[in-house]
Amino acid sequence: xxxxxxxxxxxxxxxxxxxTVTCSQNMNHEYMSWYRQDPGLGLRQIYxxxxxxxxxxxxxxxxxxxxxxxxxxxxxxxxxPSPNQTSLYFCASSFGLLAETQYFGPGTRxxxx
Amino acid sequence: DAKTTQPPSMDCAEGRAANLPCxxxxxxxxxxxxxxxxxxxxxxxxxxxxxxxxxxxxxxSLIITEDRKSSTLILPHATLRDTAVxxxxxxxxxxxxxxxxxxxxxxxxxxxx
Numbered sequence: 001x002x003x004x005x006x007x008x009x010x011x012x013x014x015x016x017x018x019x020t021v022t023c024s025q026n027m028n029h030e031y032m033s034w035y036r037q038d039p040g041l042g043l044r045q046i047y048x049x050x051x052x053x054x055x056x057x058x059x060x061x062x063x064x065x066x067x068x069x070x071x072x073x074x075x076x077x078x079x080x081p082s083p084n085q086t087s088l089y090f091c092a093s094s095f096g097l098l099a100e101t102q103y104f105g106p107g108t109r110x111x112x113x
Numbered sequence: 114d115a116k117t118t119q120p121p122s123m124d125c126a127e128g129r130a131a132n133l134p135c136x137x138x139x140x141x142x143x144x145x146x147x148x149x150x151x152x153x154x155x156x157x158x159x160x161x162x163x164x165x166x167x168x169x170x171x172x173x174s175l176i177i178t179e180d181r182k183s184s185t186l187i188l189p190h191a192t193l194r195d196t197a198v199x200x201x202x203x204x205x206x207x208x209x210x211x212x213x214x215x216x217x218x219x220x221x222x223x224x225x226x
Contacts, residue, residue, distance in 0.1 A: 004156070033213065043157070045213035058213060090156050092214075102214060104156030 002027045004105035006091050012111045013081055021076045021108050023091030031094045032074040033058070033102070034066065036087040043090070049074055081112045117201045122221040125195075131188040133220050135201030138182045143205050146177060148186045149214070150197040157200070157216070160186065191224045198222070 004025045013019055025032065033048040035058075045058030049068040063085055065077040074093075078085060091105040118136040125131040137146065147162040161168055161175045163184075168175045174187040188195055198219040 035213075042218075043214060043216045048213070088154060092156075101159040101162075102157075104158070106156050107154060109154070 002103070004091055004093055004103050006089075006105040006108050008108060009106065010109050012113065014113050015082055016080050019078050019081060019110075021078075021089060021091075021110070023074045023076065023105060024072050025074075025091075025093040025103070026072065027093065027095075027103065028071065029093035029095055029103075030071070031102075032068070033092045034064070034074070034076050035090045035092065036060065037090060037107075038087050046076070046089075081110075083112045086110060086112045117203055117217055119199075119201050119218065119220045121218060122223070124223050124225055125188075125191045127193060127224055127226050128190055131191040131195065131222060131224070133186040133188075133199050133201075133222065134183065135186070136183045137201070137203045140181050140203050144203050145205070146175065146181075146184045147202040147204065147214075148173070148175065148199060149202065149216070150195075150199045151219075152194075152197040157214070160199075191222075193224050193226065196222060196224045 007022045030051045034046040035043045037043050044060045046060055046064050047058050047066040049055040052068055052071050055066050055068055068074055089108045092102040094102045145162050145164050148160040149157045150160055151157045161170055161173050163175045163177055177184045198221050200216045200219040
């Protein structure tokens, strides 16, 4: 089944404790992206990647890192999480910038205490 | 990208057609109309998109007015599982960078038995 998976789905952590949220897709998509969703602010793009070893900042990259060493994986790294990074995170993928649709993962709900 | 206006909420009876309007009066000639939906806290799901002709797929139909300033998403036989927030997005098919989706407020659709 074609899908985007994220792990973990739920995470509670404390300020400053490094964490990684994994994202994997099995559709051989070139493009992958991370969003966060907060009440009243909609979906905001954090980082995106157009292919292996090619990443770029979205609208809200501060406090996040990403890497794209393999085509299927696009982990989101929070080196020193803070409470304002408490949010619902979505990974998405598509065939490329010209792709008509993006496929979203199920989401990761993060609480930073 | 052009701004869209959608009603904040609507109810629909199970088994009946749901007609979701969207205004995009500032749409430009190379901008497409996309519809996504998001079931509570799940990842957004692509539904359909179009440029100026009406479109139909297994999920829905999209009717775009001749002047392209508004459109209607039609769910032909709404089920309880169609309860979700529906987002109308207007954007160019190709983005110079980011390929990000920007969701507005959307329409919260409640399908009632």
